Structure formats: structure tokens, C-alpha cells
Amino acid sequence: xNGRVILFLVGKILYFLGVVxxxxxxxxxxxxxIGGKIFAxxxxxxxxVGYLFMKLGTKITExxxxxxxxxxxxxxxxxLTAVCFASVPFMAAGMLDPADAFFxxxxxxxxxxxxVLPEIEIWPRSLLFWRVWMxxxxxxxxxxxxxxxxxxxxxxxxxxxNAESSGFEGEKLLPRLRSTALALFQxxxxxxxxxxxxxxxxxxxxxxxxxxxxxxxxxGGFSSYxxxxxxxxxxxxxxxxxxxxxxxxxxxxxxxxxxxxxxxxLLKDDEFRCxxxxxxxxxxxxxxALTLHxxxxxxxxxxxxxxxxxxxxxxxYVAADFDQWPAFPKLCLSILYFTGACAGSTSGGIxxxxxxxxxxxxxxxxxxxxxxxxxxxxxxxxHKIENSVFSLVLSFFFTYIGIFVIFSLAVTATGVDIQxxxxxxxxxxxxxxxxxxxxVGATGNFVPLPAxxxxxxxxxxxxxxxxxxxxLILFHRKFWNGRSRW
Numbered sequence: 001x002n003g004r005v006i007l008f009l010v011g012k013i014l015y016f017l018g019v020v021x022x023x024x025x026x027x028x029x030x031x032x033x034i035g036g037k038i039f040a041x042x043x044x045x046x047x048x049v050g051y052l053f054m055k056l057g058t059k060i061t062e063x064x065x066x067x068x069x070x071x072x073x074x075x076x077x078x079x080l081t082a083v084c085f086a087s088v089p090f091m092a093a094g095m096l097d098p099a100d101a102f103f104x105x106x107x108x109x110x111x112x113x114x115x116v117l118p119e120i121e122i123w124p125r126s127l128l129f130w131r132v133w134m135x136x137x138x139x140x141x142x143x144x145x146x147x148x149x150x151x152x153x154x155x156x157x158x159x160x161x162n163a164e165s166s167g168f169e170g171e172k173l174l175p176r177l178r179s180t181a182l183a184l185f186q187x188x189x190x191x192x193x194x195x196x197x198x199x200x201x202x203x204x205x206x207x208x209x210x211x212x213x214x215x216x217x218x219x220g221g222f223s224s225y226x227x228x229x230x231x232x233x234x235x236x237x238x239x240x241x242x243x244x245x246x247x248x249x250x251x252x253x254x255x256x257x258x259x260x261x262x263x264x265x266l267l268k269d270d271e272f273r274c275x276x277x278x279x280x281x282x283x284x285x286x287x288x289a290l291t292l293h294x295x296x297x298x299x300x301x302x303x304x305x306x307x308x309x310x311x312x313x314x315x316x317y318v319a320a321d322f323d324q325w326p327a328f329p330k331l332c333l334s335i336l337y338f339t340g341a342c343a344g345s346t347s348g349g350i351x352x353x354x355x356x357x358x359x360x361x362x363x364x365x366x367x368x369x370x371x372x373x374x375x376x377x378x379x380x381x382x383h384k385i386e387n388s389v390f391s392l393v394l395s396f397f398f399t400y401i402g403i404f405v406i407f408s409l410a411v412t413a414t415g416v417d418i419q420x421x422x423x424x425x426x427x428x429x430x431x432x433x434x435x436x437x438x439x440v441g442a443t444g445n446f447v448p449l450p451a452x453x454x455x456x457x458x459x460x461x462x463x464x465x466x467x468x469x470x471x472l473i474l475f476h477r478k479f480w481n482g483r484s485r486w
Contacts, residue, residue: 001067001069002070004056005058006077007056008053008058011053011055013050013082014049014053015046024039024126025043027125038127039126045088076466076471079466083109083462086130087101087105088101102455103454105134107428108131108135108138108222109465110465111348112220112348112464113135113316113317114440114446116446117447120223128224133214138218138465140188191247196209199212199241202234208224211224212229219248219313219345229317230320241309242310245315246279246309246312248341249340249345250275254272269381274355274356278352282336283301283308286300286308287304307320312336313345314349318442320442321442321443322442330436337427339355349430350396354393357389357390358394358397360385396468407456411425411456411457414456416449416453417437417439419435419437423440428464429463
């Protein structure tokens with residue numbers, strides 16, 4: 001493993017991060033708030049450190065064969081470096097200490113949406129924009145956007161792409177990896193632009209429309225208002241953002257297939273059919289439950305639609321206090337902490353594709369008990385799932401549950417109550433943001449938690465965003481064995 005190559009790549013990506021800082025910097029100067037100078041300093045620092053890393057590192061060309069191990073370490077190093085740089089504006093503004101700033105930056109870039117800001121609206125507009133701008137950059141992925149915009153990264157860029165992407169199929173849309181990344185990026189921009197336009201038609205000003213569009217498509221959930229989407233008291237806004245969140249939860253590769261082969265590809269996809277079915281069924285079930293509890297049918301449907309959309313896409317927006325719902329509809333929402341949306345989207349969670357494979361594996365196992373000599377393959381989208389792939393999916397599921405249990409115990413050890421610890425860990429691992437209860441629920445935030453709990457939860461966010469193994473492999477001694485050839 002060549003550490004100087006990794007240093008060079010991280011430095012190159014810091015250059016890209018410096019360009020990212022330019023957007024809130026211009027906004028800060030435009031609004032004449034303190035963010036202009038802060039982001040100008042961050043931009044200069046990012047360029048300077050990036051230049052230093054590139055000088056100290058080993059320059060590579062697009063023909064360099066980046067190894068899998070170098071790709072994994074580059075991705076994790078990039079994310080940690082980006083989070084550290086992204087936390088600086090919060091500290092420079094004098095409103096957050098280092099632990100809280102790190103938590104907020106990690107929540108922003110991993111599109112979790114958990115916050116430690118008790119009062120959001122007192123912040124300068126440029127800093128509020130920075131929070132959601134992180135969602136947009138981290139939603140598709142720092143590495144994916146970087147590959148799309150800067151093609152001459154390396155011949156082994158597939159290892160970078162795979163280490164950051166979600167799902168188990170590893171499908172490439174186009175022969176060249178850069179073309180694949182660019183196609184995904186174009187779809188991402190198109191979805192964001194359409195959402196901005198629709199929100200403008202709903203009566204939002206340009207700033208609010210852009211802020212909430214990039215947060216919704218990035219499935220992050222940060223808002224520029226204390227009461228999130230409830231601030232607008234608008235059915236039209238809730239419908240537009242709800243649909244945007246649902247669309248952001250679809251596999252972006254599927255959009256490309258629809259563009260190439262027509263809308264029929266949607267219903268041919270096992271994951272999308274299941275995703276749509278879950279979405280509609282949960283809306284219907286929760287609407288009925290809320291209506292039986294005394295809500296009007298219209299209010300029940302309105303709250304059910306929006307909050308199923310925000311939970312299944314792991315965005316975390318709030319349009320009403322769902323903590324006041326009865327137990328059954330809240331339990332229905334909590335199931336979505338585990339499922340998430342589709343692989344290849346900006347959402348978190350286990351992903352529906354994996355759950356489909358697990359469910360079909362259980363079904364085939366039951367059939368084998370009845371007919372021991374019958375050997376039937378597990379199919380996904382008409383293709384046979386190999387035993388090795390099924391084992392990886394099963395391993396991912398149990399690792400996910402194990403991480404949830406271990407960190408729930410660890411967070412409670414810091415003095416946090418059980419409900420807050422369990423739902424807080426789930427919210428961070430699945431990238432949803434809000435949990436349940438008075439502390440981290442619909443109207444709460446993560447401010448009261450001790451610093452140790454916040455640091456652990458920030459680590460959980462990174463595990464969830466990079467789908468655990470990319471991070472956990474760093475704790476295996478063989479990863480650091482210089483004689484290992486992988």
C-alpha cells in the first residue's frame with residue numbers, strides 16, 4: 001500500500017472541497033454576514049493543505065492501478081478530512097465547540113440531519129446554507145462527484161467508487177467509470193433543479209426553495225427553520241418535498257435505465273416495486289390508524305404521507321409532531337429505521353434490495369425443509385444470486401444489528417436514557433436524523449447529550465454512510481499487513 005498515493009488523492013480532493021466552500025462564501029458576501037470571511041478562510045486553508053498534501057504525496061496518472069486497499073483508505077481518509085474541514089465554519093462563527101461542530105459536520109456530510117443547534121434561525125444565512133450544502137455534496141458522495149468532475153483521478157478509481165457506493169450489485173451503467181459517475185451527477189442535478197422550480201411555484205423565495213430542495217434530494221433533512229417543514233404550513237410544500245424525498249430514495253441507476261429504455265423499467269425492477277408498495281401500504285395503514293385515533297381523514301393522510309416519505313427516504317424532515325401519535329403508527333415509522341430506501345440512492349438504512357434477497361432466502365430455506373432434494377436458486381431481478389453474495393447480504397444484516405446493539409449500550413453507558421439511546425443510534429446509523437422521545441424526537445435535538453455520546457454517534461453516522469465494512473475493515477490487522485496483495 002502506497003501511503004503517498006493516498007496523501008496525493010486526499011490533497012486533490014481537498015482542492016475540490018475548496019471549490020465547494022466558494023458557494024457559501026459568495027452567499028456570505030452577498031448577504032453581508034460573517035460567513036463570507038469565514039468561508040474565504042476555509043477555502044484558502046483547503047487549497048493550501050491540499051497543495052501541501054499533493055506536494056508530499058506521489059503524483060499519479062489515470063493509468064495508475066489503484067489497489068482495493070488504497071481505495072478504501074482513501075475514501076475513509078477523505079471523509080474524515082472533509083468532516084474536519086467542514087466543522088471549521090461552525091467553530092469560527094463562535095457558536096459550537098469542537099465536539100458539537102464535528103457532530104454537526106458529520107451529520108451534514110453523511111446526510112443524517114441530526115443537529116446540535118438549539119436555535120437555528122439566529123444563524124447567518126450563509127452558515128445555514130452550508131449545513132444543507134453539505135447534504136448535497138455528501139448525498140451522492142464526495143468521491144462520486146469528484147470522479148464525475150475530475151476524470152484524471154486514477155486507473156483504479158473503481159475501488160474508490162465501490163467503497164463509497166451502496167448496495168451489493170456493483171452495476172456500472174456505462175463502460176467508463178467516469179461516464180457512470182457523470183450520468184449519476186446529471187440525474188442528481190436534474191432532480192434538484194425540478195424540486196427548486198416546484199417549490200418556487202409553491203410560493204417559497206429562491207433561498208428557501210434551494211435550501212430545502214438540496215436537503216430533500218440529498219435526503220439530509222436540515223432546514224433553515226427551527227420547526228422544519230412545519231414552518232410553511234403549506235400542503236403544496238409538503239407534497240412537493242414528499243415526492244422529492246421519494247424520488248431521491250430511488251436507485252439513480254434505475255433513472256438512467258428509464259431514460260434509455262422507457263418507464264417500463266420501473267415496474268420491472270424488484271426493488272422499486274417493493275419500495276413503492278411499502279410506501280403506499282404504510283401511508284394507508286398509518287392514515288387509518290390516525291383516523292381511528294381522532295384525526296380527520298385529511299389530516300391523517302397528510303401527516304402519514306409526509307412522514308412515511310421522510311422516514312423511508314431517511315431524510316428526517318418534520319411537518320408535524322409525530323411523537324404525539326399513538327404507539328402503532330409510531331411503530332410503523334420505526335420499522336423504516338432498518339429498511340431505508342433503494343440501493344444506489346442518497347438514502348441510508350439496510351436497503352430494500354438486501355431485505356428482498358434475505359426474504360427470498362428465508363422462503364427458499366423453508367421450501368428446502370419441505371423438499372430437501374429440491375434446489376431452487378434465489379432470484380433478484382431475474383438473475384440468480386450466488387451463495388457468496390447471499391452470504392455477504394446476510395453478514396451485512398447481522399453486522400448492522402450488531403452495530404446497533406453495541407452502540408446503544410455504549411451510549412446508555414454515558415448516562416443517556418434507553419429510548420433516546422436506542423432511537424438516537426438507529427437515527428444516526430440509518431441516516432434519518434430524528435429519533436423518538438422528548439430529547440431527540442420530532443421537536444428535540446441532540447444538544448443535551450454528553451460529548452462522548454455525540455462523538456460515538458458521529459462515528460455511527462460514518463459507519464452508516466459508508467455501509468460499515470469500508471470503515472470496519474480498517475480495524476482488521478490484515479488490512480495493515482504490508483505483505484497482503486489486495
